Amino acid sequence: MIVLLIDQGNTKAKYAWCDVIENKKHQASGFFSSAPIIHSIEEQALVGLKPDRILMASVASEANQKAIKSSVQEIYPKLALEIITTPTQAYGLTNAYQAHTRLGVDRWLAMLGAKATTDKAFIVIDAGTAVTLDVVDKQGNHQGGWILPNVNFCAESLANRAGKIELKQLNPISISLGRVTEDCVYNALYASHIQLIKSQYNEQITGEKPLILLAGGDAQLYLELLQQEQVPAKIVTNLVFLGMLEYLSD
Ligand SMILES: Nc1ncnc2c1ncn2[C@@H]1O[C@H](COP(=O)(O)OP(=O)(O)O)[C@@H](O)[C@H]1O
Ligand SMILES: CC(C)(COP(=O)(O)O)[C@@H](O)C(=O)NCCC(=O)O
Ligand SMILES: [K+]
Structure with missing residues (x-):
């Protein structure tokens, strides 16, 4: 088929x-x-x-x-x-939202895809228009998540509001302290995302060190930043499709 x-x-x-x-x-x-x-x-x-x-x-x-x-x-x-719409529970994964349909179906499917690849607890980070982070324990219970706006959108909306913030000269992505406006803005945003990911990784609310799986258009960028911080992570670009494949097995 x-x-x-x-x-x-x-x-x-x-x-x-x-x-x-x-x-x-x-x-x-x-x-x-x-x-x-x-x-x-x-x-x-x-x-x-x-x-x-x-x-x-x-x-x-x-x-x-x-x-x-x-x-x-x-x-x-x-x-x-x-x-496909987001259910409360399916294929061994339980949605943490009470209003289950409000959880983005791409987040649901990415978690489902991740679950199909591991028996361990995991964190899915899908870095696209929004950067979403979802935590799932080894029993398949979604613990909840975070939705962060894409760094570029944040930077642009700040520049639109602040007369002296101009984003002209874009340097390689980093999370170190900036010495030019552009770096101060972008590095701060990336640093905040990376610190949030790190905090969830270290928190271990699932009772064990979770795997970090990255997907989305900016996955490579986040992988590099996490590697610099010695946080292990892996890109699985097709997580949403892997989740969709579960729907073909019944
Ligand atoms: N060639 C590209 N075209 C468009 N976006 C890209 C490209 N390379 C990286 N990106 C980044 O990927 C993001 C889109 O990723 P994606 O996961 O496809 O988003 P969404 O699922 O929200 O449509 C863009 O916001 C941009 O930051
Ligand atoms: C959070 C999202 C905007 C991410 O979308 P994307 O970056 O993949 O385009 C999407 O999953 C969505 O619209 N979710 C609904 C709100 C929620 O998940 O709570
Ligand atoms: K996303």
Whole structure:
């Protein structure tokens, strides 16, 4: 069975084609198209790629979701787009939110993907439009999380409010003290994110040192900063898709 997976973020849409063999063995390919996603899917349809199922998770607006849905329907008129929403509990993972649907489905799926790769307690950091941090114990209980705005958005909104803060000269990313305005702004933001991650790593609310798994467009950057601080972390770029694959196993 050929399945098309779509992960619509607030900045980028990502998709993956995967081949589901014997109900549980999956091979996924073709990760990470940047928008416009429909154009890419259309091109692939033209060369004959046709999925048996299409699953989508979206944290973008309802309007965006509707637009994708109708475009997909035009390309593949016989297929219904299956939209994944956040449950209270599924596949061994329990959502910490009381209002369970308010937890972003990308956060849910990234945790589910992480859970599929380890039996240990873990922290998922998904660094995209927002930098989210979610803590899960080894029994699959989500402990809760943090949502931080992307560093660039914070810096830009500060510069828009402060007459003398200009962000002209961008230096390599670092968390050391700055000696020029740009470094003072950016380094402070990255330092605050890294210290928060470090604090959760050291806190061990799950009773053991958790694995730190990184995903999202800025994963590499966070990995480097964490490495400088001797905090072990690993990038698993396709965490959301790995989570979606769980939905294909029943
Ligand atoms: N080539 C790129 N195009 C767009 N964003 C990029 C790129 N490389 C890194 N980024 C960073 O990745 C972020 C988007 O990451 P992503 O995880 O796809 O976001 P989202 O899931 O919110 O759509 C951007 O905000 C930017 O900071
Ligand atoms: C926190 C998010 C904005 C992250 O989105 P992303 O950076 O992946 O585009 C998204 O998961 C979301 O809209 N969540 C709803 C609020 C919540 O999770 O509590
Ligand atoms: K994110």
